[in-house]
Amino acid sequence: MTDAATVKPMGAGPRVRSAPAAWTLWLARRLGLAVLTLWLTSVLVFLATTALGDPVKAILGKSAETSPARAEQIRAQLNLDDSIFERYAHWLGGLLTGDLGTSVANQQPVSELLGDRVINSGVLVLIAAVVMIPIAFGVALICANARGRRTDQAIQLVLLTLAGLPEFVIGILLVAVFSTTLLHILPAVTISAGGESPWQNPASMILPVATLVLAVAPYIIRIVRSTLLEVLDSDYVELARLKGVPERVVLRKHALLNAIVPGIQVIALQLAWLAGGVVIVEYLFSYPGVGASLVDSVRNSDIPMVQALAMIIAAVYVVVNLVADVLSILFTPRARTAIGS
């Protein structure tokens, strides 16, 4: 995942490529790996969703006995009479052409059912990221600046406590404080009349976003803080200090820049986790996103929906990591030159 770290200066490499060509090659290799990862995921997802016994029984449950017509319809819809290879080829072909199939529970196209929900979850994670990143770097800077002092210790205690709390506990506490028990100033859930998107009622987004930020930020802050401290202890920062550069400038100009790469990596990991992990937050706030519909679809044994959602979440993982790697390389002079030279 952290390709940036593995890219080493190529010492006595005999061949010398032009910088753009080298970049293209690197990107192509990285994209190729991403596609390979997704293809392997598709095989795993397909096997996992088809190896679980007779889907017709799973879908119809108590009424499988009494509705043979419906059973027959599902068999046809899932192509259950074809061989497993034919079914996989059919499914993969659909994926590649943007046809995600038809929901068994609802008889509507999966893409139609998921479109809004993918956007909703994306917006939630995006807002959380936009709020979280400056806060995380800011708090990490404050901590590093006050290393070992009372402010730092107090913040570390809060962060460790937050990191130890499951996100649903954080969410329930926030709701109790701001919506139900103590104060009544924010909506407790994101429901809205007329099928508006949740962000059209911004007040209802505050608590879900706050929950995600509080659940994820502690990890990022702690990693950025420790990187900052590492840099602050290094010889070249010592040299800068000796030359008379003020501590504040040292922190901002030297340490922060060096902490960006590990920061990007951990943010990427956390964002990728959010793509699949928002489910608890979505449940708690009745937020119409992908996490909640994944649970619903698993419960309904709605195989086309589960397959599509699994692939969407896998794609988010792959893309977020790819972007993080590119950014990491751009921010690491050594790695940048290694590819370019």
Add this chain to the structure above:
Amino acid sequence: MNGLSRRDVLRLGAYAAAGATGLGSLTACGAVPPKPDPNAPQKRGGVLSHGATGGGLKDTLDPHSPVTNPDIARCRNLYEPLLAWDEDYKIQPALAKAVTPNKDATVWTVELRDDVVFHNGKTMTADDVLSTLARVADPKAPTSGGVELSGILDLKNARARGPYVVELPLSSPYAVLDQLLAEYTVGIIPADFDVANPVGTGAFKYDTFQPGLQSSFLRHDDYWGDPAWVDELLIFDFADDSAKVNALLAGQVQSVDNLPSYLVDSISDQGSSALISETGAWVPFTMRVDVAPFKDNRVRQALRLIADRQQMIDQALNGYGFLGNDLYSPFDPAYAKDLPQREQDLDKAKSLLKQAGQSDLQVELVTSTAVGAGGVESANLFVDHAREAGVDVRLTKADPNTFYGERYLSWPFAQDFWNTRNYIPQVAVCAQKGATYNETHFDDPDFNDLIATARQETDEAKRNQLLQDAQEIEYDTGGYIIWGFKRQVDGYSNLVQGFVPHRYMPCTSFEFRRVSFV
């Protein structure tokens, strides 16, 4: 739109809190609305929001095949059957003024009201009733509410006798057809019904619908009965209990069904009230009477004596239940309430097992969260009770798909769940020969005869006697352990009034037309 809108209600909570903080207090305790005066007159207007439990992409607006809990709530407000169950689970006229059998219960006559108007402005007539019944009780593909009807109705010979009278001949005599026609799954729809534009006769008409999320409805101004107080009704799906309750406490919805019973006390401190109703819903243990060791009635009797019923009610249902006596349909006028209440008797259970040669009985009990609240909990308690009687019960928790999968109806010892039904319709689905969901494989010739005779008996006193005789057979030799019936617990905001306990369905049977803002 006049009156209190949903947004206003939210704001009400907001400024109450702001007022409290403005006075220097951090809490909004003084701001929660008190319980309304029950004698205050109801008033018109506002948007009522209801939080429904569950739902998902399976949601539908089909009047005759509701799948999820929110479906049922929608169904109850869009469509209406010919007859209706009232608060006491007694049948009352609805779209029909009367539904009466001939002397031998082979032909039933339905007299319709002449002032019922569909949401699209069309007047309901006999043709609509006939086409509805043809859809519900289609012999080839009956809907969920029509399985029993399709076996009895002789639809080919059914006919309209005038615009407001329908004659329904039966293929076999059936004395309680009215009970089947009062079910919410037999809502009357116009002959040209299309589920994409759902038209019914209910107090609310369709506006919007998003499966798994929400739906909205407007007041039906030409409603034949007392029209709704509120202008608009919103029904939101809630996959999560805490989200549902938080929405109630924050004022975003005014009612929720299936409030977790441990919250009854705490919501009353926060401006909401619990609505508690008796129901005939049961979560039985099911013993197959045709396989060992349950084939021996002494074993079944022993296991029935092992259960500590009161403890199951107190712990598995948090006290929200009442005693069962291995019989179902407690609200049926024929319910055999005179049979002695069975109680835990470990000594008698042990001696019965000894007689049966099963002193070291070991059995597997299969349960699942799919049977609903009280299921797994009562199964755990049963394991403890059985241990005291020297019976080794191994508990297997199956996931819902497995539990209701291929082996459903063939588990030797398991659980299931049933909702409120009267005796004859219930027997038809669970206890008589050929019943679809006969988990216990009960098939007693005397019992089957009594039921067959009772189905044709139009004299209620005589019929009740036959049914009590049938219940005595089940009481003595049946395969169910029915330890109790659930009470229904719902919640509503003190900003609304009109909710009353109702035996048929949650939240005053989802009759939201009766609810108004304070």
